[in-house]
Each structure stands twice: as structure tokens, then as C-alpha cells.
Amino acid sequence: MSEKRIYLDHAATTPEHPEVVSAMAPYFSEIFGNPSSIHSFGQEARAAVESAREKIAALINAKKEEIVFTSGGTEADNFAIKGVAFANSKKGDHIITTPIEHHAVTEPCQFMKTLGYRVTYLPVDQYGTVSPEDVKKAITDKTILVSVMHANNEIGTIQPIEEIGKITKEAGVYFHSDAVQTAGAIPVDVEKMSVDLLSISAHKLYGPKGIGCLYIRKGTKIVPFMHGGGQEKNRRGSTENVPGIVGFGKAAELAIKELDERQQHLIPLRDRLIKGLQEKIDNALLNGHPTKRLPNNVSMCFEFIEGESMLLNLDMEGIAASTGSACSSATLEPSHVLLSIGRPHAIAHGSIRFSLGRMTTDRDIDTVLDVFPKIVDKLRKMSPLYKK
Amino acid sequence: MPAYSEKVMDHFKNPRNVGEMPDADGIGHIGNPVCGDIMELYIKVKDNILTDVKFKTFGCGAAIATSSMITELVKGKSLDEALKISNRAVVQALDGLPPAKLHCSVLAEDALKSAIDDYLKKTTGKGLPGFKPHEEHPPK
Numbered sequence: 182m183s184e185k186r187i188y189l190d191h192a193a194t195t196p197e198h199p200e201v202v203s204a205m206a207p208y209f210s211e212i213f214g215n216p217s218s219i220h221s222f223g224q225e226a227r228a229a230v231e232s233a234r235e236k237i238a239a240l241i242n243a244k245k246e247e248i249v250f251t252s253g254g255t256e257a258d259n260f261a262i263k264g265v266a267f268a269n270s271k272k273g274d275h276i277i278t279t280p281i282e283h284h285a286v287t288e289p290c291q292f293m294k295t296l297g298y299r300v301t302y303l304p305v306d307q308y309g310t311v312s313p314e315d316v317k318k319a320i321t322d323k324t325i326l327v328s329v330m331h332a333n334n335e336i337g338t339i340q341p342i343e344e345i346g347k348i349t350k351e352a353g354v355y356f357h358s359d360a361v362q363t364a365g366a367i368p369v370d371v372e373k374m375s376v377d378l379l380s381i382s383a384h385k386l387y388g389p390k391g392i393g394c395l396y397i398r399k400g401t402k403i404v405p406f407m408h409g410g411g412q413e414k415n416r417r418g419s420t421e422n423v424p425g426i427v428g429f430g431k432a433a434e435l436a437i438k439e440l441d442e443r444q445q446h447l448i449p450l451r452d453r454l455i456k457g458l459q460e461k462i463d464n465a466l467l468n469g470h471p472t473k474r475l476p477n478n479v480s481m482c483f484e485f486i487e488g489e490s491m492l493l494n495l496d497m498e499g500i501a502a503s504t505g506s507a508c509s510s511a512t513l514e515p516s517h518v519l520l521s522i523g524r525p526h527a528i529a530h531g532s533i534r535f536s537l538g539r540m541t542t543d544r545d546i547d548t549v550l551d552v553f554p555k556i557v558d559k560l561r562k563m564s565p566l567y568k569k
Numbered sequence: 570m571p572a573y574s575e576k577v578m579d580h581f582k583n584p585r586n587v588g589e590m591p592d593a594d595g596i597g598h599i600g601n602p603v604c605g606d607i608m609e610l611y612i613k614v615k616d617n618i619l620t621d622v623k624f625k626t627f628g629c630g631a632a633i634a635t636s637s638m639i640t641e642l643v644k645g646k647s648l649d650e651a652l653k654i655s656n657r658a659v660v661q662a663l664d665g666l667p668p669a670k671l672h673c674s675v676l677a678e679d680a681l682k683s684a685i686d687d688y689l690k691k692t693t694g695k696g697l698p699g700f701k702p703h704e705e706h707p708p709k
Binding site for chain 2: 493497
């Protein structure tokens with residue numbers, strides 16, 4: 182393994198920003214009070230929580246009281262779907278979503294189906310893009326919620342959320358968007374997007390794990406996710422994760438400050454990696470939209486070889502990436518996202534995702550461009566499917 | 570990604586007996602692209618002995634390692650001895666496989682049997698008695 186490891190799996194998680202770590206440090210044993218306590222220990226913690234809430238609201242152009250802290254993105258997605266479905270069951274029983282959502286959305290939708298709700302999965306095109314027209318057509322008088330992710334975690338495609346938002350707003354249907362991959366990566370503005378609910382996870386934007394939030398537009402009918410001590414204005418019981426919230430707040434503040442810089446840094450690196458891999462490797466297919474994609478996402482399929490064996494070889498070279506091949510899953514089904522955009526099974530098994538981050542350098546990209554074609558070549562020589 | 574034993578990683582990093590065999594006496598072909606594993610196994614037989622064995626595999630780390638290991642285990646053995654080597658023996662020789670990857674060893678066993686079946690059909694006109702590769706991988 183080379184001396185310096187290269188981490189290109191930022192879509193899975195990011196390292197905490199050093200300023201996040203130092204912002205959190207006092208909140209473990211110095212400022213440790215319970216924000217619900219009325220004594221000064223509690224009030225110091227309360228002040229820190231509310232200040233963080235303001236920063237997170239500012240990141241997405243929301244009002245402070247519309248931010249509800251959760252344990253992360255998965256909880257936020259579960260909260261949005263189940264909470265809205267339960268609270269609006271008198272109005273209707275129909276949920277509209279896409280086949281390429283994160284499991285944190287598809288699984289709650291499947292669960293609601295077992296309770297008698299109906300779920301429509303909209304088609305996506307070859308890039309994984311949802312058509313706003315299709316959203317419009319799918320809405321009925323029984324529709325209570327539309328959930329479309331802001332950008333896809335595997336293939337990076339950014340959805341036309343603003344156009345979809347106009348449609349749901351006009352139809353009077355709640356609109357949820359999973360922004361776990363976009364908050365801190367590209368502009369997220371709940372007003373421009375016309376969303377009623379939006380999920381964020383701190384650890385995807387250089388914040389700590391175990392904390393996230395659900396933006397809930399004022400007036401949205403939703404049942405609490407956890408019933409308990411009345412925290413988060415009765416919407417989510419449980420003593421607040423104060424250090425996590427403080428870290429999340431700091432991460433949001435940094436994201437606002439660095440947003441332009443991050444995009445300007447990542448987009449050229451991303452495009453150089455895609456171009457370089459396609460020049461050096463034949464039968465290398467880009468997954469997702471060529472331009473409407475996350476600044477840090479490089480998702481590609483390399484024909485005739487399988488993803489896990491590419492990953493293992495990359496790991497041996499000190500490079501961390503990810504695959505949509507699920508050779509180790511019980512079903513052996515490759516990624517539902519890759520199948521949904523029309524990749525045949527054999528090709529979907531050969532996918533690799535490199536997701537870049539704020540510390541990724543030109544040299545890192547050079548290393549991948551040097552190392553990876555050799556790995557592909559080695560595996561193709563071993564593959565019965567590859568005939569030169 | 571599952572945690573593999575050192576033996577698996579060794580066979581994955583340095584697979585033994587990779588390649589095609591233009592003058593093979595028997596060829597086994599198992600798996601399909603849908604499940605993400607395909608093995609091709611080539612054998613050379615002289616006086617009932619497997620004098621050479623080679624493979625080509627499309628698949629994950631475990632698929633490559635089990636292919637490599639089975640070629641090592643059967644090379645130089647008689648056909649009868651080779652047929653006694655089960656998928657379990659392959660797993661054992663690799664110091665184990667993660668549960669989700671056990672199907673790869675079945676694939677390796679089937680690939681070998683399929684190659685011997687092909688050889689017997691070519692030489693005797695009859696295939697390996699009772700041989701029926703698992704239609705589904707992993708076997709249901």
C-alpha cells in the first residue's frame with residue numbers, strides 16, 4: 182500500500198472539519214447541561230443548540246423554528262414520509278416517489294404500503310432524471326406526498342426540484358426532498374425549491390455522525406417521530422445531542438462560507454477524472470447526467486469486470502471508493518439505481534463511484550488515473566467476458 | 570465489503586493458473602452475468618490425470634479466489650480424486666469465506682465438474698453421471 186492513502190468515498194461520509202471538532206470540544210464535559218433544564222448549565226446548552234439551529238436554517242434559507250434535529254438523514258427521511266402519511270391519512274393515501282431514492286426513503290414507502298397506502302414510482306430517464314410532467318400526471322386528489330431526492334447519492338444526477346416544487350405547490354401536495362448529498366455541496370434553498378420537507382445529514386458535510394435534521398415548513402401537518410419529553414416543539418422527543426448539534430451548526434456555517442470555493446475546486450477535478458478514465462479505458466460508461474451532477478461525483482461502469490474486485494484492488498493501492506455491485510448482498514442484485522437507469526445487470530455489477538472532497542488534490546486524481554487503468558486491465562485479462 | 574481471510578486475499582492478489590487454454594480437453598462454463606459471477610475452467614487430461622488446469626473469472630474477490638484455489642487443489646490429481654473435492658474443501662483451503670460469499674465456492678465446484686463433464690462427453694460420448702449444474706447461483 183502506498184504511504185498516503187487517498188479517500189474518495191465522501192458520498193459515504195466525510196472527515197470532520199477541524200473547526201467542527203474544536204467547536205464541539207467544550208460541549209462534552211464543560212458545557213454539558215441538558216437544554217431543557219432551567220438552571221444556567223441547561224441554559225448554556227440551550228443557547229448553543231439555538232445558535233446552531235440558526236446557522237443550519239441559514240444554510241437552506243429556512244426559518245430557525247422550521248429545523249427539527251434528528252439522529253441523521255435516515256431518521257429525517259423516515260420522519261418525513263411516515264409523519265406526513267400518518268397525519269394526512271384522512272386527506273389521502275397516495276405517495277409519489279422515484280425508483281432511485283435512497284433506501285431511507287424507499288423502505289419507509291414500502292412500509293407504508295403494508296399499512297394500506299399506495300405508492301407510485303415515477304420513471305427516470307437514462308441519466309436518472311425525473312420529469313416534472315410525470316409528477317404532474319401522477320398527482321391525484323388522494324396524493325398526500327411527493328418525495329424526490331435533490332441529487333442521487335450513487336450517480337450524482339441533480340433533479341429539477343424547482344420545477345417539481347412549482348407543481349406540488351399548485352396541487353397543494355406536500356413535497357419532500359432528501360438533500361443529504363447536496364447540503365453544503367450545491368445551493369439548497371427551500372423557498373426556491375418550494376419544498377415542505379427536506380432532509381440533511383451532518384456527516385456528509387464535514388460535520389459529526391449521528392446528527393441531522395428535517396426541515397419542516399411552518400404549517401405542515403406531521404405527527405411526531407418520537408413521543409417523549411416534548412423536545413423540538415413536541416416533534417421529536419429525546420434529550421438533544423448537544424455536541425452533535427453544535428458540530429452540525431459549525432459545519433453549516435463553514436458550508437455557507439466555502440460553498441462557492443468547494444464547487445470551484447471540485448468540478449474541474451471531477452471532470453478531469455471522468456475524461457481521463459474514459460481516455461485511458463475502453464468501454465467505460467459514465468453513470469448519471471454529464472453536467473447536472475454533484476460537483477464531487479464520478480460514477481462509472483467498466484464493462485466485463487465486477488465492482489468488488491476493482492474496489493479490493495484500489496484498496497490495496499490505498500485508494501478508497503465504492504461500488505453499486507452487490508455481490509455480497511443476499512439477493513446478489515446490483516444497485517437499484519443503476520438498473521433503473523437501464524444498465525443491464527452485467528454492466529451494473531461493474532460500477533465504481535469515486536466521490537471527491539474538499540481535501541482532494543490534483544495529485545490524487547493523477548494517482549487514480551495512473552493506478553486504476555492497470556487494475557481494469559488486470560481484471561479484464563482474467564475475465565471470460567472480455568475479448569480483445 | 571466483507572472481511573476476507575489472508576488466504577483469500579493472497580489468491581485474489583496473485584491468482585494461480587489464470588488464462589485460457591487453446592488446446593483444452595474440457596471446458597467448464599458456469600454462472601451468468603445477472604448474478605455477477607462467471608467462471609470458465611479449462612482442463613488438460615492425460616492418462617486420467619489433470620495435467621493442467623486454467624481459469625478465467627468475472628466476479629468478486631471470493632469468486633476469483635475460489636477459482637484460483639480449486640485449480641490448485643485439483644492440478645495433478647486423477648479425475649476421481651478431483652471429483653471428490655467439494656465446495657467445502659475449497660472454502661476450508663481458503664480459511665473460510667464470509668457467509669454471503671459461500672455461493673462462489675459452489676460455483677467453483679460446478680465449474681470443475683462442468684469441465685470434466687465436457688471432457689467425458691468428448692471422449693466417451695457420455696457426460697459425468699448425475700452432473701447437473703445448479704441453475705441458479707447462488708443455489709436456492
